[in-house]
Amino acid sequence: MRPTVTNQVSFERVDGVLLVSLAGRWQLRRGLASSEALEKEFQGVPRIVRVAFDAKRLNDWDTSILTFLATVSDVARQRGVPVDPAGLPPGIHRLLDLAEAVPERQGARQEARHAPLLERIGTGTLAVAGSARELLSFVGDMAITFVRLFRMKARYRASDLFLLIQQCGPQALPIVTLISFLVGVILAFVGAVQLKQFGAQLYVANLVGVAMVREMGAMMTAILMAGRTGAAFAAQIGTMKVTQEIDAFTTLGLSPLEFLVLPRTVALILMMPLLCVYADVVGIAGGAAIGVGMLDLSWTTYVQQTVHAVSMRDLAGGVFKSGVYGVLIALAGCLRGLQSGTSSSAVGDAATSAVVSGIVAIIVACGVFAVVFYVLGI
């Protein structure tokens, strides 16, 4: 006969002894027995002096019964009532002993604590100050590393550098092509609609040319590379932290800054200006496609007008900016990677914050350049 009864528990008081009768099938999948009735029994009068068990009608059991019994003994202990486990099957008895063999470590339990506002402001401020100090010392260390590079004393693997150049140069071309062509097209569209009102469609070439070369070429490439390469740097270096590869460098007296950060920074400084010039050209081509296809300009007119509008100075300014953006992307990516914690989610956070801080740094730098170039009259 298969018993189908689920967990059953009943209480009985005999001369101050609380007899807990356990019966039926106790299985985790069928749920736990409620302990509310138990609390009530303890609150009732007369006072209980001892807890005993009757398990004669117990069919089979798993840890669900242990969970219930642990609650019983906790409740009893809080009230100073002794528990007599004699009535329990020996298996349950032994497992309960095992669960209580190692006492709870003092202070091990972490309680969610709601910090007062002032404390949170204070911790927040200290954290900001701490990360500012970290940033400064990282930038300082990198400056020293670059000095060592120029004095030919920096140690890194040339093969690493070539691989990185490959990754952040040629391999980025398809996405840079797509995005900058579309940016050129969009700029041309916006300009065309406005300039048509004055019959000045020809100046679309000026608009697209100057905008791409001065700002958009460098910025779009930079934002792309922050998402593509900055995140990759952070993830690579973060993972190396998890696997102790960074520690392995340090204990050999090799600087992770020279071995990991330096080649990445150099690769981006070298590749960003090239990508930027390429993006400028593709963007202008995008503008030309609209100019020729929609505004009935000829290719020659469009090109002549662009050459006329864009000065070498504009081009140099854009290229210079892209180099600076390259440094920012590389440093943001590598710093976040080096700051990463040692869990998989920490590496994910590092990659995310590399992209965020990279893009923020790019936009801020772009603003600073705008003001400086204006003041210098470039």
Added chain:
Amino acid sequence: MTQEAIAAGTAPHIIVRDLTMAFGSFVLMHDLTFTINHGDVFIIMGGSGSGKSTLLRHLIGLMEPARGEILYGAINFTRSSGPEREQILQGVGVLFQSGALWSAMTLAENIGLPLEEYTDLSPAEIRDVASLKLALVGLKGFEDYYPSQISGGMQKRAGLARAMALDPRILFFDEPSAGLDPITARLLDELILELRDSLGTTVVVVTHDLASIYTIGNNSIFLDSDARTITASGSPQELRAHAQDAKLRSFLTRGGTHNP
């Protein structure tokens, strides 16, 4: 320090004085004082979470002591910097818990990198040295494998080959037998003893593997996570025979069974 003293195993190699390890305001261990002699196989014992690996990270300079100092021979490692520190570190090899091989490089390149940086050997010679080190740990023929292509136990042995690349005077092992099958673990123990006997390498091992503690250790300390300091030191065999401290006895006898 004389050659005789080194040979007799009484010349101090690493001296730790009043070392306190802390994370922020949380003190993990305090007032650790011990000496590791030349040619010792020195075991750092203790239960899980007692700070064994953290102590090792202090000894190899990955963490700075909250208080106290670490001396390598006559040089104060804690206060050293620049070339002095680099020189000490070049005499040190570390086998990390997970092997920590550089995953972007082949095994030969992993072992070759320290040699490239610190010796004048030609690339062909470096490759020969790397092959020899791999052969010593039983990985002959695996020169051109990447770490991800070999098993965890093999990564660990390759990690040892890299730690031995520069023939360090002192080798640190963080849980060497963790994740190894019993036979490989025993081979590793034999290799450790062989390195000590033939090259005179000082070996510092963080472990709680009793079999290897008794096989290789000739000196040890026991970190007690409740007392937060060293509660016993000496040769593991003697500690097992004479230890009074209940916690240490239970550790050394696997909680009471007398034949670990």
